[in-house]
Amino acid sequence: MKRALTGYRPTGFLHLGHLHGVLKNMLKLQEEYECFFFVADWHALTTDYENPSRISEYTRSLVLDWLAAGISPQKSTIYRQSDLPEVAVLSLLFGMITPLGWLERNPTYKEQLRELKKRHLQTYGFLGYPVLQAADILIVLADVVPVGEDQVPHLELTREIARRFNSLYGEYFPEPEALLSSFPRVPGTDGRKMSKSYENAIFLNEEIEVIRQKVLNMFTDPKRIYKKDPGHPESCPVFNLHRFHTETETVKQIEQDCRNAIIGCRDCKKILAENIIKDVIPFQERRKMILNENPNIVDEVLEEGLRRVKPIANQVILEVENKMGLKA
Numbered sequence: 001m002k003r004a005l006t007g008y009r010p011t012g013f014l015h016l017g018h019l020h021g022v023l024k025n026m027l028k029l030q031e032e033y034e035c036f037f038f039v040a041d042w043h044a045l046t047t048d049y050e051n052p053s054r055i056s057e058y059t060r061s062l063v064l065d066w067l068a069a070g071i072s073p074q075k076s077t078i079y080r081q082s083d084l085p086e087v088a089v090l091s092l093l094f095g096m097i098t099p100l101g102w103l104e105r106n107p108t109y110k111e112q113l114r115e116l117k118k119r120h121l122q123t124y125g126f127l128g129y130p131v132l133q134a135a136d137i138l139i140v141l142a143d144v145v146p147v148g149e150d151q152v153p154h155l156e157l158t159r160e161i162a163r164r165f166n167s168l169y170g171e172y173f174p175e176p177e178a179l180l181s182s183f184p185r186v187p188g189t190d191g192r193k194m195s196k197s198y199e200n201a202i203f204l205n206e207e208i209e210v211i212r213q214k215v216l217n218m219f220t221d222p223k224r225i226y227k228k229d230p231g232h233p234e235s236c237p238v239f240n241l242h243r244f245h246t247e248t249e250t251v252k253q254i255e256q257d258c259r260n261a262i263i264g265c266r267d268c269k270k271i272l273a274e275n276i277i278k279d280v281i282p283f284q285e286r287r288k289m290i291l292n293e294n295p296n297i298v299d300e301v302l303e304e305g306l307r308r309v310k311p312i313a314n315q316v317i318l319e320v321e322n323k324m325g326l327k328a
């Protein structure tokens with residue numbers, strides 16, 4: 001079986017956007033590859049180093065969310081980046097051979113510098129983000145990395161670093177391939193893409209009553225002011241969220257009734273809220289059950305994952321030092 005690896009930064013709680021994107025992708029991956037899923041807590045530090053106090057809480061919550069979503073610690077190796085210091089060693093060695101220009105030209109880097117204006121990101125760590133990511137990927141000699149569009153440049157850097165290592169010290173690293181996953185655009189309550197930083201997210205662990213309130217307060221078709229105005233469902237975030245939670249027949253009916261000014265927005269939202277709740281409750285119950293059965297589950301899963309990944313990482317570091325002639 002080919003090896004797949006992906007990491008997730010623990011910078012907040014998961015929301016519906018993650019459910020329809022990353023989580024579904026991970027579940028599918030788990031059946032087709034030998035999977036390594038890790039929590040990239042050092043990567044969370046690159047942007048949140050001024051206030052790291054919640055990273056460990058988000059890490060635990062993330063692992064529990066993975067389990068509740070059906071990621072199996074038997075099938076997949078689940079671990080925390082900072083538990084595996086070999087990653088830092090490899091990142092340091094990669095840092096020696098990575099030209100600054102590669103990092104400075106990275107479009108994701110430039111974009112984030114522009115977008116996250118409020119934070120001071122002129123740091124060594126932030127510039128080196130893709131070097132650390134290359135180490136994450138190559139420490140297990142991954143064959144494929146599932147990525148969204150925005151991560152393609154990072155993966156290209158991983159391949160370049162692998163090539164440079166191989167040409168300097170001899171063939172060793174594979175050039176991991178991007179497995180382009182589609183992340184559907186899930187609208188948030190204001191119609192923009194659902195994102196924690198836009199404050200428009202409905203979280204997976206949100207209280208049921210809060211979900212109802214958030215849905216009832218969602219933006220709708222701005223051209224539809226009164227119920228008698230015909231609506232334009234295609235430009236309504238409520239409608240676009242229905243597509244993810246409501247059965248096709250009902251979605252079609254709503255579409256017609258909205259265009260013909262038969263259904264009111266409040267009723268439409270009520271249907272959506274109940275359907276989201278129906279999707280979220282089993283997830284929340286599984287999460288509770290898993291924790292009830294074993295309050296130490298997260299620690300145990302992380303320990304077991306580490307036990308499995310450690311020998312692989314050790315071996316890679318040995319080989320790397322060998323190739324570089326460091327310990328000759």
Ligand code: TRP
Pocket residue numbers: 005006007008009040043132133136137145151154
């Ligand atoms: N950069 C990824 C993100 O922002 C997280 C990540 C860190 C990652 N290391 C990785 C993803 C290695 C895939 C492989 O989502």
Ligand code: SF4
Pocket residue numbers: 220221224231232233236237238239258259263264265266268269
């Ligand atoms: Fe949107 Fe539903 Fe109102 Fe139509 S009826 S505008 S789909 S909220």
